[in-house]
Amino acid sequence: MTVSNEVSVLDRLFTDGKLAAVCPSRIVLDHVTSRWGVLLLVALSERSMRWGELRRVVEGISEKMLAQTLRTLEADGIVDRAVTPSVPPRVDYALTDRGRELVALLLPLMGWIADNADDILAR
Amino acid sequence: MTVSNEVSVLDRLFTDGKLAAVCPSRIVLDHVTSRWGVLLLVALSERSMRWGELRRVVEGISEKMLAQTLRTLEADGIVDRAVTPSVPPRVDYALTDRGRELVALLLPLMGWIADNADDILAR
DNA sequence: CGGGATCCATACTGATACTG
DNA sequence: CAGTATCAGTATGGATCCCG
Numbered sequence: 001m002t003v004s005n006e007v008s009v010l011d012r013l014f015t016d017g018k019l020a021a022v023c024p025s026r027i028v029l030d031h032v033t034s035r036w037g038v039l040l041l042v043a044l045s046e047r048s049m050r051w052g053e054l055r056r057v058v059e060g061i062s063e064k065m066l067a068q069t070l071r072t073l074e075a076d077g078i079v080d081r082a083v084t085p086s087v088p089p090r091v092d093y094a095l096t097d098r099g100r101e102l103v104a105l106l107l108p109l110m111g112w113i114a115d116n117a118d119d120i121l122a123r
Numbered sequence: 124m125t126v127s128n129e130v131s132v133l134d135r136l137f138t139d140g141k142l143a144a145v146c147p148s149r150i151v152l153d154h155v156t157s158r159w160g161v162l163l164l165v166a167l168s169e170r171s172m173r174w175g176e177l178r179r180v181v182e183g184i185s186e187k188m189l190a191q192t193l194r195t196l197e198a199d200g201i202v203d204r205a206v207t208p209s210v211p212p213r214v215d216y217a218l219t220d221r222g223r224e225l226v227a228l229l230l231p232l233m234g235w236i237a238d239n240a241d242d243i244l245a246r
Numbered sequence: 247c248g249g250g251a252t253c254c255a256t257a258c259t260g261a262t263a264c265t266g
Numbered sequence: 267c268a269g270t271a272t273c274a275g276t277a278t279g280g281a282t283c284c285c286g
Contacts, residue, residue: 009234010169019162021183024240025233032236033156035258039142046133051268060144062259067269076243088267089266098239105232110148111132112228113155116221117147120199158279174248185280190249211247212286 031076032102036061036069041095042110044079045103048094078102154199155225159184159192164218165233167202168226171217201225 013019020026031037039058043049049057055066070093073079078099084090095103136142143149154160162181166172172180178189193216196202201222207213218226 009230009237010165012237013165013233018180018182019166024244025237028236028240028243029161029233030158032232033158033161035153035156038152038156042133042136043142055268057141059141062261063269064260065258068258075246077246078243083268086267087266089269091268098243101239102232102235105235107132109155109225109228109232110136110152112225113151114132114135114148117151120151120201120221121147123198123200178248186249187251187281188279191279206248212249214248 028076031072032078032106034069034072036065037073038106038110040066040069040073041078041099041103041106044093044095044099045107048082048092051091051093054093073099151199154195155201155229157192157195159188160196161229161233163189163192163196164201164222164226164229167216167218167222168230171205171215174214174216177216196222 013025015023032041036058039061040054043054043057051066054070055061055063058066061069070079070081074081077096080094080096080099082092082094084092136148138146155164159181162184163177166177166180174189177193178184178186181189184192193202193204197204200219203217203219203222205215205217207215
């Protein structure tokens with residue numbers, strides 16, 4: 001288990017020395033790294049949230065993109081949507097197990113960005 | 124140094140309980156997770172490449188987006204552009220130290236996506 | 247070969263209105 | 267509260283042509 005995993009990761013990503021245009025990874029990558037997808041996943045990383053809460057926490061997102069992005073993530077099995085039929089209705093969004101796996105890999109990246117952002121933009 | 128870094132990562136990302144709309148992280152995040160940014164970084168992760176090489180390896184990228192994305196990454200100090208004045212001209216792109224740091228965090232994520240993409244889209 | 251400039255299609259956003 | 271529907275304006279990306 002001490003194999004450098006960088007080589008194997010690259011082997012899995014490259015096909016015939018290229019990053020194929022038509023492949024499942026490209027589609028999922030676009031979902032996950034979409035402008036709002038990343039932020040929603042980070043927002044949900046600590047706890048589940050309601051619609052209105054997500055709207056407030058992820059500043060700048062429009063209702064349209066919130067709905068659209070959540071639907072995509074839900075369809076991908078990354079986010080779970082739980083409806084509590086009440087008046088007024090209550091809908092909670094949470095990460096699935098798969099979503100938590102993903103976020104675990106996403107957070108270090110976000111941390112690096114948070115650490116380096118000022119420095120990068122100061123150039 | 125055994126502090127759970129998940130808490131601190133979130134602390135750094137959230138401001139006043141929110142993901143601020145106007146902050147350096149959001150800008151850099153958009154650069155890094157841009158549609159083509161990720162793929163270019165992965166392509167350069169193993170070795171430096173020439174313009175035409177990147178164009179071929181990252182399938183589907185247009186010349187405009189290749190130029191634009193490379194310029195952004197260069198301005199961010201993530202990618203280095205080395206011009207060899209010859210006829211025909213030769214331009215090589217490589218990761219900077221900062222770029223290598225970033226890619227080290229990006230590859231595990233890409234690996235997970237490659238592993239799970241089929242499963243995710245099969246639903 | 248390595249781009250820059252231009253034009254066009256699409257995607258995204260914002261505002262507003264409406265519903266269960 | 268948690269959305270959906272619609273429309274208009276804008277930003278982004280893609281295709282094409284051109285140049286040193």
